[in-house]
Amino acid sequence: MSARISTKQRMQITRQAMPEQDAAARAANFLEVNLGLPERLALLEADRCLQCKDPRCMNGCPVGVNIPKFLDLLTAGKLAEAAQSLLCDNALPAVTGRVCPQETQCEAVCVRAAKGLPVGVGYLERYVADWAREHRDQLPQVKPQPTGKKVAIVGSGPAGLTAAGELAKLGHDVTIYEALHKAGGVLVYGIPEFRLPKKIVAQEVERLQEAGVKIECNVVIGRTYTIPELQKNFDAIFIANGAGLPVFMNVPGENFKGVYSANEYLTRINLMAAYDFPRSDTPVLNGQRVAVVGGGNVAMDAVRTAKRLGATEAMIVYRRTHDELPARAEEVHHAEQEGIEFEFLTAPIEVIGNDKRWVTGMKCQKMKLGEPDSSGRRRPEVIPGSEFVLDCDVVVVAIGTKSNPLLTATCPDLKLNKWGNIVADENGATSLPGVFAGGDIVRGAATVILAMGDGKKSAQAMDKYLATLAK
Amino acid sequence: MHQILAKQTLSPNVTRLDVHAPRIAQIRQAGQFVIVHRAENSERIPLTIADSNPETGAVTLVIQAVGKSTNELVALNVGDSIRDVAGPLGHPTEMISSGHALCIGGGVGTAVVHPIAQGLQQNGVRVTSVIGGRSKEWVIFENELKRYGNVVVCTDDGSYGRKGFVTDAAKEILTNEKVDIVYAVGPVPMMRAVANLTRGFGVHTIVSLNPVMIDGTGMCGGCRVSLGNEIKFACVDGPEFDGHKVNFDELQDRLGTYREFEEKSLACDAENCRLEKQLSQKS
Numbered sequence: 151m152s153a154r155i156s157t158k159q160r161m162q163i164t165r166q167a168m169p170e171q172d173a174a175a176r177a178a179n180f181l182e183v184n185l186g187l188p189e190r191l192a193l194l195e196a197d198r199c200l201q202c203k204d205p206r207c208m209n210g211c212p213v214g215v216n217i218p219k220f221l222d223l224l225t226a227g228k229l230a231e232a233a234q235s236l237l238c239d240n241a242l243p244a245v246t247g248r249v250c251p252q253e254t255q256c257e258a259v260c261v262r263a264a265k266g267l268p269v270g271v272g273y274l275e276r277y278v279a280d281w282a283r284e285h286r287d288q289l290p291q292v293k294p295q296p297t298g299k300k301v302a303i304v305g306s307g308p309a310g311l312t313a314a315g316e317l318a319k320l321g322h323d324v325t326i327y328e329a330l331h332k333a334g335g336v337l338v339y340g341i342p343e344f345r346l347p348k349k350i351v352a353q354e355v356e357r358l359q360e361a362g363v364k365i366e367c368n369v370v371i372g373r374t375y376t377i378p379e380l381q382k383n384f385d386a387i388f389i390a391n392g393a394g395l396p397v398f399m400n401v402p403g404e405n406f407k408g409v410y411s412a413n414e415y416l417t418r419i420n421l422m423a424a425y426d427f428p429r430s431d432t433p434v435l436n437g438q439r440v441a442v443v444g445g446g447n448v449a450m451d452a453v454r455t456a457k458r459l460g461a462t463e464a465m466i467v468y469r470r471t472h473d474e475l476p477a478r479a480e481e482v483h484h485a486e487q488e489g490i491e492f493e494f495l496t497a498p499i500e501v502i503g504n505d506k507r508w509v510t511g512m513k514c515q516k517m518k519l520g521e522p523d524s525s526g527r528r529r530p531e532v533i534p535g536s537e538f539v540l541d542c543d544v545v546v547v548a549i550g551t552k553s554n555p556l557l558t559a560t561c562p563d564l565k566l567n568k569w570g571n572i573v574a575d576e577n578g579a580t581s582l583p584g585v586f587a588g589g590d591i592v593r594g595a596a597t598v599i600l601a602m603g604d605g606k607k608s609a610q611a612m613d614k615y616l617a618t619l620a621k
Numbered sequence: 622m623h624q625i626l627a628k629q630t631l632s633p634n635v636t637r638l639d640v641h642a643p644r645i646a647q648i649r650q651a652g653q654f655v656i657v658h659r660a661e662n663s664e665r666i667p668l669t670i671a672d673s674n675p676e677t678g679a680v681t682l683v684i685q686a687v688g689k690s691t692n693e694l695v696a697l698n699v700g701d702s703i704r705d706v707a708g709p710l711g712h713p714t715e716m717i718s719s720g721h722a723l724c725i726g727g728g729v730g731t732a733v734v735h736p737i738a739q740g741l742q743q744n745g746v747r748v749t750s751v752i753g754g755r756s757k758e759w760v761i762f763e764n765e766l767k768r769y770g771n772v773v774v775c776t777d778d779g780s781y782g783r784k785g786f787v788t789d790a791a792k793e794i795l796t797n798e799k800v801d802i803v804y805a806v807g808p809v810p811m812m813r814a815v816a817n818l819t820r821g822f823g824v825h826t827i828v829s830l831n832p833v834m835i836d837g838t839g840m841c842g843g844c845r846v847s848l849g850n851e852i853k854f855a856c857v858d859g860p861e862f863d864g865h866k867v868n869f870d871e872l873q874d875r876l877g878t879y880r881e882f883e884e885k886s887l888a889c890d891a892e893n894c895r896l897e898k899q900l901s902q903k904s
Contacts, residue, residue: 329707329836329838330707330836331658331665331704331705331707339836339840367705368705368706368707369707370707370708370710370837370838373708373709373710373838374644374645374648374707374708374709375644392840394839394840395839395840395842395854395857396840396841396842398842398845398852400852404852405845405847405852405871405875407874407875407877407878410843411841411842411843413840413841413842414835414841414842414843417835417836417840417841418835422664422665422835423662426662427882427885427886428882428885428886428888429662430662431662431663431664431689431690431886432664432665432835433879433882433885433886435878507871507874554838554839554840554857555839555857556838556839556857
């Protein structure tokens with residue numbers, strides 16, 4: 151740590167705000183909301199880090215990024231080294247710098263959060279990662295010694311890409327199988343352009359390909375090949391095929407025209423570019439009053455997308471209150487700025503349609519919060535006689551997903567839990583030797599960074615496993 | 622990229638494309654489908670596999686040109702390529718291993734009946750096919766189906782075979798012969814009519830559904846169909862279902878979700894839009 155600046159001076163610097171696109175303007179476009187810190191502000195923000203001897207932030211990070219180290223290199227003006235340090239710990243920093251819930255992870259445990267605001271780790275991760283994207287030639291290309299071991303990865307989402315990066319770095323021959331026609335998983339079909347530009351995902355994927363990772367799209371494991379078939383051709387397998395099937399509300403009227411799962415709504419718009427219809431061939435119903443049911447990140451993505459597609463009213467319908475919203479704080483804040491409406495303590499009980507079976511509204515009931523349930527959140531309870539009709543012409547159901555049986559049904563020896571998720575230990579090891587799993591197929595629906603943490607831990611465990619195999 | 626190996630016009634707007642997809646050609650089974658994505662800006666559409674040749678790696682798709690995506694597919698020529706073909710998807714057909722099967726195909730659905738009849742015949746099942754079209758030129762796959770059993774052809778105008786609907790011919794067969802199972806593939810009204818007919822005879826009836834679909838792997842739920850009180854996803858639970866349970870009214874209704882958009886999409890085929898698209902692809 152340099153003596154350039156004293157701890158007292160560091161303490162005096164206030165947290166730098168992320169420059170954003172104007173709320174009114176961005177509610178009508180798909181360009182990124184956060185613009186990124188300029189150099190001067192990034193360096194100021196990095197100087198706020200106290201370079202703790204025993205940094206807690208690292209423990210708060212699911213992939214264990216050495217945060218003080220890359221920040222110290224950044225403040226010393228050694229950007230290439232900062233980038234190298236960051237990339238060594240995190241395969242997708244330009245992604246996590248944008249979509250991680252830092253407020254519950256690294257920044258939550260930052261020592262500076264005790265008295266004021268934590269260091270903007272996410273902003274700075276993004277800053278360094280974006281520098282690295284634009285200066286790829288300045289980063290050393292380390293070619294590892296090939297081990298001769300072949301690894302198959304199922305799914306090119308955050309868990310799969312992270313595992314691929316780690317395993318390729320260790321010299322293994324990695325092939326990713328992706329079911330869709332484009333690599334990235336939820337990063338391309340789920341998370342909207344205004345939060346994570348597709349170009350960035352494409353560049354991160356390219357970087358992995360340059361490191362030797364092979365990606366085969368349009369291969370559906372469970373159909374095109376099964377896990378037992380892959381076992382014949384690969385020394386180890388990492389399954390990260392994602393969350394799977396959307397959950398619906400199971401209320402009358404849910405199959406009227408105008409009801410989407412969040413997966414379908416977002417896939418049409420993100421992966422298939424329906425916002426660009428008719429230049430792109432895939433359409434989406436652009437409702438005037440769009441009701442999104444749910445309170446997580448996916449719900450926020452869907453409702454903010456609806457607003458950008460021209461909805462005069464885009465609303466979140468959530469059965470608890472603002473304080474219980476599971477979404478990242480920044481997404482909720484951005485949604486509020488963009489004029490998203492929130493119908494709290496409201497639960498739909500029926501979708502209403504006209505005689506042509508187009509959605510015209512949702513019959514809802516009001517809720518109140520009761521005693522805390524097993525998740526620690528206060529349980530919503532129905533207020534009798536509180537039924538009312540919420541007018542809307544598009545409904546997006548964003549209440550979660552359940553495991554997809556395609557892969558697991560064709561691999562009967564793989565142990566599953568009662569929800570159909572793959573059972574894996576803390577290193578991703580499954581009931582089958584050499585077969586590891588991570589991300590949403592193990593956890594149920596979680597976050598990008600938790601999936602990446604699984605990818606990283608599993609890759610390390612797979613490396614150990616591969617070392618035990620005869621050459 | 623998947624090259625077009627052969628192309629044949631079967632009826633005024635029905636085209637057969639043999640597409641190079643060796644893995645799929647090798648392992649596909651009757652009743653399964655592929656998702657086809659012609660080019661970067663195209664839709665992903667499900668197409669049921671009509672046949673395949675494991676030696677040449679060809680997968681046979683029979684396509685009725687109805688909207689923009691299907692029109693663009695049938696405009697492809699031998700040597701052209703399709704960007705993405707994923708599969709084989711869906712469950713294989715539930716086959717019987719003895720007895721008498723009645724296979725009913727309407728229009729382009731006749732092509733989907735082909736691998737089912739083929740599989741049944743290989744199982745030693747006696748196969749009777751009833752196929753139909755508006756008029757003679759719309760009847761497809763007659764010769765192929767003849768290899769697996771007796772074929773009754775019906776045309777709406779009587780220009781070929783019997784005059785009338787496939788349900789008329791099917792009713793006669795169901796009345797006069799013992800039928801153990803019925804397979805019906807065609808337009809929704811035809812499948813509904815067949816299901817209503819066979820319900821009266823108490824014969825198990827399987828239909829192959831083709832709802833709106835995006836990924837084809839269970840992820841989007843757009844292809845959901847109602848079977849009694851149950852919701853099923855055609856891509857992972859189907860595409861074949863018990864015809865006596867399917868809510869055909871809902872299926873037909875949901876198929877109309879994007880009708881207005883289809884017109885806009887076709888209109889966008891005008892020259893200026895084509896130019897705009899080329900420019901946007903370059904930039």
